[in-house]
Amino acid sequence: MGWLQRVFGRSDAARIERAQHFHARGRYNDVRLELDGVDGAEAAALRDEAMGALVEMNLEESAARFRAGDPSGANEHIALAKTFGATAEQIRATRRIGREASAAAKRAAQQAAAEREAALQKDMGGDDPLWRLPPDHPRLRYAVLVESYPEALRARLVGLGGAFAEAAMLLEEGKPGEAWQAMSPFVEQDPVARYERARAAMAAGQLPSAASDLNQFGASLGHQRIGNQHTAAMLAGVLGRLRRADEALVMIEAELVKSPEELELQAVRVGLLEALDRLEEAEAAASGLLQKAPRQMGLYRQLARIRERRGERAAAAQVLEWGLDTCCGSPGKCGNQPLDIQAVRALARLYLEDRIAPERTAELLEQIGRNAKEPTWEDGYLAALAARNNLDPRAEAMAQQLVANLPENDPRRRVISEAF
Numbered sequence: 001m002g003w004l005q006r007v008f009g010r011s012d013a014a015r016i017e018r019a020q021h022f023h024a025r026g027r028y029n030d031v032r033l034e035l036d037g038v039d040g041a042e043a044a045a046l047r048d049e050a051m052g053a054l055v056e057m058n059l060e061e062s063a064a065r066f067r068a069g070d071p072s073g074a075n076e077h078i079a080l081a082k083t084f085g086a087t088a089e090q091i092r093a094t095r096r097i098g099r100e101a102s103a104a105a106k107r108a109a110q111q112a113a114a115e116r117e118a119a120l121q122k123d124m125g126g127d128d129p130l131w132r133l134p135p136d137h138p139r140l141r142y143a144v145l146v147e148s149y150p151e152a153l154r155a156r157l158v159g160l161g162g163a164f165a166e167a168a169m170l171l172e173e174g175k176p177g178e179a180w181q182a183m184s185p186f187v188e189q190d191p192v193a194r195y196e197r198a199r200a201a202m203a204a205g206q207l208p209s210a211a212s213d214l215n216q217f218g219a220s221l222g223h224q225r226i227g228n229q230h231t232a233a234m235l236a237g238v239l240g241r242l243r244r245a246d247e248a249l250v251m252i253e254a255e256l257v258k259s260p261e262e263l264e265l266q267a268v269r270v271g272l273l274e275a276l277d278r279l280e281e282a283e284a285a286a287s288g289l290l291q292k293a294p295r296q297m298g299l300y301r302q303l304a305r306i307r308e309r310r311g312e313r314a315a316a317a318q319v320l321e322w323g324l325d326t327c328c329g330s331p332g333k334c335g336n337q338p339l340d341i342q343a344v345r346a347l348a349r350l351y352l353e354d355r356i357a358p359e360r361t362a363e364l365l366e367q368i369g370r371n372a373k374e375p376t377w378e379d380g381y382l383a384a385l386a387a388r389n390n391l392d393p394r395a396e397a398m399a400q401q402l403v404a405n406l407p408e409n410d411p412r413r414r415v416i417s418e419a420f
Contacts, residue, residue: 148227176203
């Protein structure tokens with residue numbers, strides 16, 4: 001059977017052939033969907049194998065989620081496994097793993113909390129009433145915040161006292177403006193206070209103030225990682241939003257001399273080079289970074305975008321294919337396996353605009369239809385391109401509809417003009 005019939009045919013034979021194609025690639029959920037309503041021994045055997053694989057994959061994912069401390073996600077996969085025919089014994093065995101993981105996590109959390117409180121009380125000599133609160137008191141959240149700082153800064157932060165702790169908690173309670181005001185007296189006392197005030201300023205939309213505090217924090221104490229954030233990366237992000245990307249790049253490159261293996265800073269540098277239209281350098285930097293972080297889908301999308309801007313459309317499509325295969329796996333392998341919709345849309349757009357790879361394009365459009373929560377303007381553009389490529393007489397009207405409500409200076413008008 002030819003590829004056109006296999007892709008678009010609706011006969012039972014065509015659907016079985018598509019299901020075999022999906023099965024060979026481990027896309028078991030697509031097998032299940034394709035064979036819905038198809039009778040016969042061959043279809044039944046394929047369907048049973050796919051359902052069994054989906055049960056096993058979802059229960060394995062559920063167990064992994066339980067062990068990772070994500071019971072909500074684990075239960076979602078158990079529910080999926082049930083719909084695919086999991087037995088009661090299989091469900092019980094998976095839930096037993098969840099109970100054991102939960103108990104182990106609770107014991108570890110209790111031990112860590114006790115050790116943290118004991119260490120903090122020892123550091124402060126037990127004199128500050130903040131550290132003598134019962135374990136469930138909300139203000140002990142501040143102890144967790146203190147612990148996220150590098151060890152060399154913790155005592156300085158605690159040394160600011162309970163009033164600063166209360167100011168920091170205002171930010172945690174969603175009151176950034178009040179937090180910024182309350183922290184202001186402390187920044188002259190110790191520059192360590194500037195990081196929390198910068199966070200408050202960012203949350204309040206006071207970007208110049210945030211940039212100033214982060215810059216002075218770095219100048220006084222050195223940029224460093226606090227929790228899961230690097231202060232230099234934060235500063236670069238703020239400067240970029242203030243249209244000071246050139247200044248941000250100088251700062252990031254200086255920090256990379258000190259911390260050349262800091263992947264977050266390398267990723268920020270790629271974005272700044274792209275923003276400054278230094279595309280050749282950006283491409284080289286992104287390619288090098290992908291070798292160190294090959295499962296970061298955002299990097300694949302960024303590299304593809306850079307290559308497209310350089311006119312390397314085939315290379316852009318190839319890097320998106322690599323990214324989808326590496327980071328997302330083959331779509332449809334698990335009942336609700338996450339799919340990077342942005343990457344799929346970008347890849348489908350490249351193929352449709354260039355009128356190539358129709359079979360792969362049909363597959364991508366099908367994935368978008370199944371996984372997109374709400375249709376976007378870009379989805380309408382893809383549909384219009386598909387109509388154009390299929391010589392559908394409605395294509396022109398679809399394109400006109402896409403620009404009907406756009407402002408005159410909207411760049412999407414040029415996109416439509418070039419395509420139609």
